[in-house]
Amino acid sequence: MAAASDRDSFGDLPDELLWRVLSFLPADDALQTCVLDTRWRDLWRHATSLLFVFDGPTFPRYSRFEQLVKPVIHLRGNSLLVRCEIDTYPDDEPEDTFTNTRLLIDYALACKAEELVVRAADVKYDQPVFDVPLSLISQHLKTIHLERVNLDCSDLKFSGCPVLQDLTIQFCNIHARKMSSKSLKRLFIIDCCSLPDIVRLRICAPSLISLQLEVFEGLTPFLENMPLLETAHVNLDGGCHDHCRSNRGVCDNFVCGCHTYPVKEGVLLNGLSNAAKLDLIALPKMFLYRWDLKWCPVFGKLKTLLINKCFTAIDLVCILQHSPVLEMLTLRFDNTENIVGATGAQETIEQPLTCACLKFVHIECEKVDEGVREILNMLGRFGILPN
Template identity: 60%
Template structure:
C-alpha cells in the first residue's frame, strides 16, 4: 500500500506511538525493524517494554542464537529505563545463564514490572538463590521458578507491592517484605515439608494462598490486611485423622507451633475466605488459641468446621455482617459437645447468612438452631439448593 500510494503511513505516527507498537513485539522481531528505514533504527532501543518469548524451539533453535540476541540487545540498547519486562523461556539449563543476565539487565534498567516464566521446574529448574536489588521494582510475577535461601528476602526492593508466584518451588525460611501489598501463592507451588515458612509482610492488604504442596506458611501480623482467601487442598500436608492422638511421626500435626499458624495473622482481615478439606486441622486448632476478628465484615467457610468451631468464630467476630456457608458434607456438625452460647458475645451486626448446600439435612438444621440461639432471625437466613437462584 505504501508503494502504490507513494507514502509510508507509519510516518504519520509519532515516535512515542511507534515505540508503543514495538513494545508488543518479541525482541528479536522488534530488533529487525532496524532495516526498514533510517527512522526505525533507534526506535526499538527506547521502548519501555521488552518481551522475550522463548517457550519453544521454533523461535530460537540454538542456545547460541539466544545468547547472541541477549548480548546484542544489552550492548545496543544500554540502560534506557523500562516499565515492563517479560521473559518466557522453555526449560533448558543452557539458557538459564542468559535468562539470569536478562533479569539483572532489567533490574539495572529500573524495570517496574517484571514477569518471569521458566518452564517445568521438575525437570530443569531455573533457580534463584540471591536477593533481588531494585529501587524501582513494583510488580514481580514468577512462574515455574525455584526460589531458595535469600531469594525471598525483598528488603532490597523497597517499593515492591505485588508478588505473584505460580507453580514455583519455594525453599526458604521466610518470605519478607516491608512494602508488599499483594501476595499470591497459587497453582501447585511447593512449600517446605519440615517447617512452616514464615511470611512477614506487615503492610499486606491482599493475600491469596491456595493449591500449594507442603506445610502451610506461618503468617506474622498483618495489621492492614483487607482481603484474604486461603484454601487448604489435598496437597497441603497439615492434615490429621487421629483427633489429637496421632501416632504417625510424619503427620503434619507433629510440626504444629504454639500460637497457631494462620488465624492470628488473618485476624485483621475485613473480608475472609477459609476453605479446606475436612481432614485439615489448621483452622480448628488455630481457633483454640482464641484469635479475635475485630474488623471482619464478610466471611466464607466450607464444611471443615464443627458446630463448636462455628460458635467460636461468631463469638470472636463482633462486627460480622455477611456469612456464607458452603456445605457439601455436614457430618461433623451432627452430635458433638454441648455448646455454651453467650448472646452478649455474638455478632449483633450480622445482616445476611447464606447457606449453600445440596439438601437440607440434619447438619443444616443444627446450623439453623445455632443461628437462632445466637439471636439471628430466620429472615436474615437464605438457603441455596442446586438449581435455585
C-alpha cells in the same frame, strides 16, 4: 494509498502509539522492525516493554533466546524499561547453566524496570529448573512474578527492593524458612508451589493488604502480624501437610501432620485477624483452622466471611463470638456431615452470642438436608436468620 505514494503507512502515527504496539511484540519480532528505517530503530530502543517470550517448537525457541540476549542488550543500550518478561532457557555452553538469563535479569534491573516476570520455559523434563538470583537489588522494582523456578535460600529477604508492592509465586519450589518485605502489599502463593515440610515458612509483611494462599505442597506458612491486611483467600488443599491421618486432629503417629503444629502459638488466624474480608477453605481432614481457633483470635475488623465444610458448628460459633462487626457470612458445603457432626463442647454453642452487625447469611449447598436445617435452627437460636 500509502503504498501508492511510497510512504510509510505508519508515518503519521505518534511515537507514543507505536511504542504501545511494540510493547506487545516478542523480542525477536520487535527487533526486526529496526530494518524499516531509522525512526523505527529509535522507537524500538525506547520501547518500555521487553518480552523474551517465544512461540513455536522447543528447539527454535531455545536457540533464538540464546541468539538474541546479547545483541538486544547491546543495541538497546541503557534505555529505561517499565516491564521485562522472560521465559528462561538453559545455555547450550556451558551445559545446564542460565548465564544468559541472569544477564538479562541484571540488564532489566539496570534499566530500572518496574515489573519483572521470570518463568522457566518447559524445554525438557530432564533440564534443571532455573534458580532465581535472590540478591535482587532495585530501587524501582514494584512487581515480581515468578513461575516454575527455584527459590533456594534460607531467608527470602526483599529488602533490596524497597518499593516492591506485588509478588506472585506460581508453580515454584520454595526452600526458605522466612520471607520478608516491609513494602509488599499484595502476595500470591498459588498453583502447586512446593513449601518446606520440616520447618514452616514464616512470612513477615507488615504492609500487606491482600493475600492469596492456595493449592500448595508442604506445611502451611506461619503468618506474622499483618496490621494493614484487608482481604485474604486461603485454601488448604490435599497437598497441605497440616492434617491428621486418623482424622481426629491428634493421633499416636509421630510422623503425622498433627504433630507439626506449634505448641505455643497459632499459624494462620492470628496473622489474618485484621482482615475485613476472609475466605477460609480447606478439606475436612485439615485441622489447622480448628487448632488456630483454640488461641481465640479476635477478628475486630472482619465484615465478610466465607467458610466451607471444614468447620464444625462449634468452630462457626467460636468465629461469630470473636467477630463483633461481621456483616456477611457465607457457608459453602456439599454436605453437612462434618459441620454438624462434632461432639462435646455443647457449652460453647450455648454461650451468649451477639451479632448486631450481621445482615446477610448465605448457605450454599446442593440440597437442604437435615444438616442444613440443624444449622438454621442453631443460628436461629441466636436470632440469626439466613437469606
